[in-house]
Amino acid sequence: MNKEKNQIDHIVSKLGxxxxxxxxxxxxxxxxxxxxxxxxxxAIHKIESNGIIPTITTMMKISDALGKxxxxxxxxxxxxxxxxxxxxxxxxxxxxxxxxxxxxAISAQKYGDFIMTAAYATVxxxxxxxxxxxxxxxxxxxxxxxxxxxxxxxxxxxxLKQGDSLHFRxxxxxxxxxxxxxxxxxxxxLAVPPS
Numbered sequence: 001m002n003k004e005k006n007q008i009d010h011i012v013s014k015l016g017x018x019x020x021x022x023x024x025x026x027x028x029x030x031x032x033x034x035x036x037x038x039x040x041x042x043a044i045h046k047i048e049s050n051g052i053i054p055t056i057t058t059m060m061k062i063s064d065a066l067g068k069x070x071x072x073x074x075x076x077x078x079x080x081x082x083x084x085x086x087x088x089x090x091x092x093x094x095x096x097x098x099x100x101x102x103x104x105a106i107s108a109q110k111y112g113d114f115i116m117t118a119a120y121a122t123v124x125x126x127x128x129x130x131x132x133x134x135x136x137x138x139x140x141x142x143x144x145x146x147x148x149x150x151x152x153x154x155x156x157x158x159x160l161k162q163g164d165s166l167h168f169r170x171x172x173x174x175x176x177x178x179x180x181x182x183x184x185x186x187x188x189x190l191a192v193p194p195s
Contacts, residue, residue, distance in 0.1 A: 013050060015050075015074065016049060026194075033066070039058055044062070059074075086108070091106060092105045098127065100125075100178070101124075101127055102121065102123075103119040104120045107119075115193060116190070116192075118190070119188045120185070120186075120187060122183055122186075123176075125180065125181065129176045129177070133173035133175045134173070135173050136170050137170065138170045138192035138193065139170060139191050140174075140190050141165065141189040141191075142160065142166045142187070142189070143187040144165065144185075144186055145187060147180045147186075148181075149176055149177070149178050149179065149180070149186065150176065150177050150179045151174060152174065152176070153172050153173070153174045159179070
């Protein structure tokens with residue numbers, strides 16, 4: 001019980017420091033963050049200096065204003081790194097709800113705020129992103145290692161075979177489908193600019 005209490009105390013003691021660090025990284029003044037979050041600058045200053053412990057509602061407003069989930073500030077994360085090796089046998093699975101798509105991380109998943117994420121993807125025959133096109137911030141670069149995958153970006157169709165690559169801005173409606181006769185293998189890279 002004491003160990004858990006110490007861990008909670010440690011997380012709470014780092015909360016203000018983490019909020020201030022991210023605010024400064026984003027070049028926001030206390031007034032800027034106050035205007036974005038609806039929390040007074042004085043209250044934010046007290047939180048950052050550990051003068052007060054924020055309520056969950058206050059934390060949600062501050063987190064949202066800084067473009068992060070609350071968990072970013074309260075999880076015990078390992079020290080940020082600028083260089084991360086991902087050994088072939090230690091690729092972490094990436095959760096996806098797309099049937100027939102298997103993603104394994106080949107980029108850092110836990111450390112720091114990298115703007116790029118990449119995966120080794122296997123796509124089953126007939127697997128698709130769904131009937132509704134996707135769109136989101138950022139860019140995707142897809143390199144086909146094997147198989148045949150069709151991408152539709154806006155109303156144009158691109159068919160990727162081994163050695164082909166496709167680079168596009170993801171604010172455009174897009175979807176994909178394995179149109180080949182065997183499982184496709186892709187390197188899939190997503191870059192999202194910092195908010």
